[in-house]
Amino acid sequence: MSKKNELHASKHLHPIHTNHVSLNLNVRGLARSATVAINELSNRLRLEGRTVYKLGLGQSPFPVPECVVERLRQNAHQKDYLEVQGLKALREAVAGFHQRSDGIRVDPDLVIVGPGSKELMFLLQVAYYGDLIIPTPCWVSYAPHAQIVGHKVQFVPTRFEDRFRLLPKTLDQICAADPGRPRAVILNYPNNPDGLSYSDKELKKLAAVARKYELILLSDEIYGKIHHDGNHVSVARYYPEGTILSSGLSKWCGAGGWRLGTFAFPPSLRWLMEAIASLASETFTSTSAPIQYAAVRAFEGGKEIDDYLVHVRRILKALGQHITACLREAGARLHDPEGAFYVFPDFTPIADKLAARHIHTSQDLCRRALEEVGVAFLPGSDFGRPPAELTARIAYVDFDGAPALTVALAQAPDTPVDEAFLREYCANTMAAVDRLCRWILEKPSRRRRSSTSTETPREISYGK
Structure with a gap:
């Protein structure tokens, strides 16, 4: 070819x-x-x-912050299987992270650590019985997870004019058609693929709808710490009893290849966390030990x-x-x-x-x-x-x-x-x-050279 x-x-x-x-x-x-x-x-x-x-x-x-890399060096010898839910010190650090960053009280016993948040999201769909509501545009793997386990997915197209946000009234209309149906809704913000977030007012209104219909919210806040103005707000502040808060090291800590993600559950969803932990014990067993020890330093925060x-x-x-x-x-x-x-x-x-x-x-x-x-x-x-x-x-x-x-x-x-x-x-x-x-901006009649060319284009500056 x-x-x-x-x-x-x-x-x-x-x-x-x-x-x-x-x-x-x-x-x-x-x-x-x-x-x-x-x-x-x-x-x-x-x-x-x-x-x-x-x-x-x-x-x-x-790069991964040097203090976190140094902690990994110090723990490269760690070789034992750790608890399925994760290293206790790490779960405590994750709980502290959410307390400082999001103003949310998290019980370390309700934190689970996985080899990337993607794996935890997949196991959530295996464990949960109910429909999945996904606003679009959305990250590429939410729907395939549902397809693999045979879940029904309801895509909710959003509009450019609404900044591609899920509107509370739209969510209410969907749920009102069958109020007792079990549903989980995925919120991801700052969002992949559009880089947009939700305002405090929007989150409060979405939380009110979620509470009205007893929805489970999977709040994928993996990009929360790189909100450009440092103003990220978690929806768990307004709907703590039904929100699973997802985070990890891949985006804000630059450690995508380290594969470490976290879920924090409210007490009312302990049953779901226990089911996911059981699935984890039969699949990945536990997340890499050296990575977990290093992650403690990342979630502890501090000046560096x-x-x-x-x-x-x-x-x-x-x-x-x-x-x-x-x-x-x-x-x-x-x-x-x-x-x-x-x-x-x-x-x-x-x-x-x-x-x-x-x-x-x-x-x-x-x-x-x-x-x-x-x-x-x-x-x-x-x-x-x-x-x-x-x-x-x-x-x-x-x-x-x-x-x-x-x-x-x-x-x-x-x-x-x-x-x-x-x-x-x-x-x-x-x-x-x-x-x-x-x-x-090219005219249709202009012919392009193939990208096999190694020619470097002349820099252009827009808006000047």
Whole structure:
């Protein structure tokens, strides 16, 4: 297969396996996770010598704080199986973390530690009997988890005009149709894929609806500590009795590959935590011991962790604002990100211009951008949006965060992060967005060179 044809074969940016007769019906047709697949494809293309900008996988570009790394070094010898629920000292640290960060009292005996929050979310769906309500756009793995275990999923499309938030009145209407039906609702904020959050007022209203219908809320707050202004508020403040609070090390602590996630349960959901712990004992047994000992230091917090987070937020906020301005100048509509490291542009306002270039769906958009300019990102359809809606997720993480953080830590926290800083320390991401926006603005008649070219595009500056 030629290199060009290989890209065409990857039209959906992840491989599709055969539907073998011996496969469980619930996993037939199940592709690899889109975020993992785009990262693997990007790495493969880079190994072939291509220039590829990796804006597909949502992996923190920043290093793990040195104090946490040092704790891992000190505990590399830890080799024993730990308790299924997790190291007691770690569960106590997680409880303290939520008390300090979220103002929520958590019983350490109601905390469970897993090899990533993704695994805990899957086991939750195995254990829980009831429907799953998922606002879209949403993270790519919530629905496949439900498919694997055979749960009914009710997707709730949200609107750009509502900042892609789940409206309390919409949730009330869904539940009112069958008030006694058991349901779990997934809230994720700051959100993957759009980087947006909920206001205090919105959370109070959602909590009131959840209480009215005795819903279980799975509040995925893995990005809470990288709310760009440090103003994250947990919905568990307003609905403590029915909220499972999900966190972990992968995003705010830069330790995605360490695979450690946490769930904190209220006393009223002890029965569900015990069921998940039983499932854990029959699946992963316990999370890596050295990682758990190191995680204690991360969740304990302190000045070093606080300083780290302040400057990570500074950099992400400035980069997100710059990218948003560039994409708007290119014709997209999108909201300013409030947290995490994602933007979710909608190119529908220039749909006619894109159609003239035979780009009609979000999959077309992402495939062509990868083929023609080497920028890898994911279509909105992978996040539950209609293919004809020209939305996409851009993860602005293709840079080495270590040098950027070193320079930022030497500055006062209120020092502006200007474009010169971004050009120097977030160079790949900035070049990717320049290249993407230039490509979007091209005339239909212009021919593109293949992304096999290693030519570096001339930098452009939008809004000037």
